[in-house]
Amino acid sequence: MRNTFRLASLSLVTSLAFALPSLSAETAQGFVTKAAIGGMFEVQSSKVVKDKLQDQTLKDFAQKMISDHGAANAKLESIAGEQKLQVPGDLDASHKSEVDKLKSASAPLDKTYADMQKAAHADAISLFEAYAKDGDNAALKSFASEMLPTLKMHRDIIQKAAAKAPTNESTTPAVATSGINNPAAPVPGANSFTEGQAKSAIEKAGYADVSALKKDDKGIWRGTASKDGKATPVALDYQGNIVAGTQ
Structure with missing residues (x-):
């Protein structure tokens, strides 16, 4: 009796395992959304940095991203339309933030762009490999399979x-000693601090009433704050240096 119950239970578990869809790949709509956003990010980020790069290989790579991913984006949009799936019209918040950082950062941006592209292609290859293997839409699975060699070729180039x-994206290295500011601060550069993080960092440095924070075209957060009862301009750069009394 017990053996019969165990066999029945095992049979049920086995049948459920085959009945449930794979959790390793996105749904068709999820794949289209992520693939489209990733493709748009490649094109937009590469357009932004083209004139902010020093290395010719990176310049050529940026142009290749614009061409290759532009064509891939158009093909994905066509397939998605045939499959009655929605293609996002713009980047999501996190990718838009990355593009904005590139826009506000001063040249050269070779290392920043290269690191960004390495991470983007690692994510893309993971997404496309999973969908090519376990995707739920034949046309999109074929698209994912066809794109993988190109994505891997991009990855090899950027690595x-x-x-x-x-x-040399800043003239002075980041400060390693806590509490001591870089003498050249505030240092221009791609700033990853959000407004909330910038405000919190300034407050932790002993300032109060932090307000009117705005990131300038050099990637430096600037605003006003008070310390010891006196109001003062305050700035926070991408290295975390906080400088008071500077505009």
């Missing part, structure tokens, strides 16, 4: 380019 990308 080699990143290894020799110029790193």
Whole structure:
């Protein structure tokens, strides 16, 4: 009796395992959304940095991203339309933030762009491999399979380019000693701090009434704050340096 129950239970578990869809891949709509956003990010970020790069290999790579992903985006949109799936018209908040950082950052941006592209292609390859294997839409699975060699070729190029990308994106290195500011601060550069994080960092440095924070075209958060009862302009750069009394 017990053996019969165990066999029945095992049979049920086995049948459920085959009946449930794979959890390793996105749904068709999820794949289209992520693939489209990733493709748009490649094109937009590459257009922004084209004139902010020093290394010719990276410049050529940026142009290749615009061409290759532009064509891939158009093909994905066509397939999605045939499958009655929605294609996002713009980037999501996190990718838009990355593009905005590139727009506000000062040249050169070789290392920043190379690192960004390495991460983007790792994510894209993971997404496309999973969908090519376990996707739920034949047309999109075929698209994912066809794109993988190109994505992997992009990854190989950017990995080699990143290894020799110029790193002189700021004239003074970040400060390693806590509590001591970089003498050249505030230092221009791609600033990853959100407004909330910038405000919190300034408050932790002993300032109160932090307000009117706005990131300038050099990536520096600027606003006003008070310390010891006195109001003062305050700035926070991408290294975390906080400087008071500067506009």
